[in-house]
Amino acid sequence: MNVVVCVKQIPDPANPGKLTSETHTIVRDGKLILDDSDAYGVEMALQLVDAAGGGEVTLVSMAPHSETSGLRTALAMGAAKAILVSDDALAGSDALSTAKVLAAAIKRAEPDLVIAATESTDGYTGTTPVQVAEVLGWPSISFAKKVAVADGTVKVDRQTETGYDSVEVSLPALVTVTAGVVEPRYPSFKGIMAAKGKPVEELKVTDLGLEPGQVGAAGARQEVVSVEPAEARKAGEIVVDEGDGYEKIVAFLEQIKVI
């Protein structure tokens, strides 16, 4: 079984992020790393291929400046190869044009299953993967907390607010996984050394049969008009328990109408 994992390479979240002043998009000048959210997808894919007894995991990423650092991390975890789409024409892409690019790249790998995270750590619109599935014309299941593949179908426990739904669709399909789905492995030293020699195919927009006008700022249907800092969270109220603490808690819960 062949699985594609969409992996986003993002600025290190440990460093304070920056937005460009004109377009309000994330500044991605420095080195980009593997989005931690996607480590779950990579692990899930490796386990599924293992369980299927054969096949391989291919990574697909769209990122500026021919960035491969994050891909190398995922290759070190055990993925076999990667497709990277990097092109100046992609600057200013919104989620839909990103989805078009990813879908075109995914098609080249002819996978049985595509895995993505439910949302990225930096942009976190959580809208890209389902749009990828739509462009491909494949069914998709979001918020997977458990994934199993058998007899040409994928069975997913889909996280809901109250529990989970069991959903099953036929392959090829796209699944987005939550952070609870599996525990990602760390890249081993052997994996790190092996990653060096694994193929990363770098493509331009035109290699994918797309027109530069369909993607990037030119193709974006969405524009960030303005950005405002999130309101600072108000300090909580500290209740000192003088024997009547429970009454104050009940009063508070009544006030916010949860009881």
Place this chain on the structure above:
Amino acid sequence: MEFHETEEQQALRGAVGKLGRSFGHEYFVETAKSGGKSTALWQMAGKYGFLGVNLAEEYGGGGAGVYELQIVAEELAAAGCPLLMLVVSPAICGSIIQTFGGKEQRERWLRSIISGESIMSFAITEPDAGSNSHNLATTATRDGGDYVLRGTKYYISGVDEADAILVVTRTGTDHAGRGQLSLIVVPTDAPGLSKTVIPVEMTAPEKQFTLFFDDVRVPTENLIGTEGDGLRQLFQGLNPERIMGAAVGNGIARYALEKAADYARVRQVWGVPIGTHQGVAHPLAHARINVDLARLMTQRAAWLHDERDPLAGEAANMAKFAAAEAGIAALDQAIQTHGGNGLSTEYGLATLWGPMRLMRTAPISREMILNYVARHSLGLPSSY
């Protein structure tokens, strides 16, 4: 001249750091205080191939060098988990057995050191020899197919976690009356070997032991390399030992400075973050400069060692000295920056004082390094 780490070395830093942070300093402190062992972290490090990065691929190692191993030590320490046995098991014992051990010995001991399934301690220090290894009094005498060991070693780390100990013994005396040394592997359950814990004021999962060898018999197959050639063989392990000691110190220093800077950015007592006051900021900046200099020397020493350059010995000693001094100063300043909190258990700084302060004394003391540099690098006469 090339000062960039390769993509693989950077990736190794990232992966080890992540593993270390998933355990964190709280794990280290809780384990130490409850009398537990850091086995869970050790075995994870083994599973991912981090313990044996410097050792041969043939035995499951990474086939890289001491440069990579010091990355492992530094990143784990920077995550609040300074594992002292890294200095001993893969660095000293692993390097020596890989270089001088026979095929069967490597198969037997190297493989499990690399996988983390077993740990090997190292015993050179003796109560009566001190820093003078020519004076070692633990003897190994041939008796048929065995060596019989007699003597005492002290401050030997991790014996209760180890399956075997690489023991430096005296198998003869040269014409100048100096010991001819031999390196012998002794299983920790050998009859006649007794171990007594030496209580030390250091928060760390590793315990220290006095070892009494009362006619301990081991087969001559346990001799590493050539009888009487132990001093020369030791040097294969002592550069890695010093480099690794330095790396652990560098990691602790980074951990401390990061915490200090985080604290100084938010703690306010006069309406501005305390980091605004130069009395707080400058000592931290100064400490940072010295820590980065120590790291540079450590990295150079590791590189020279891996290149088999004879300058490695001098560089390793200088790195160990610089890292201990820079690290102690950095940790002290981090504690000072935290005011009273600096001494709390919760803030996780004073808990590192023992392991950090140790670096000035072991594996080789500050004074013995100064002796070495005075004599070797400056050509000054020796007092001993």
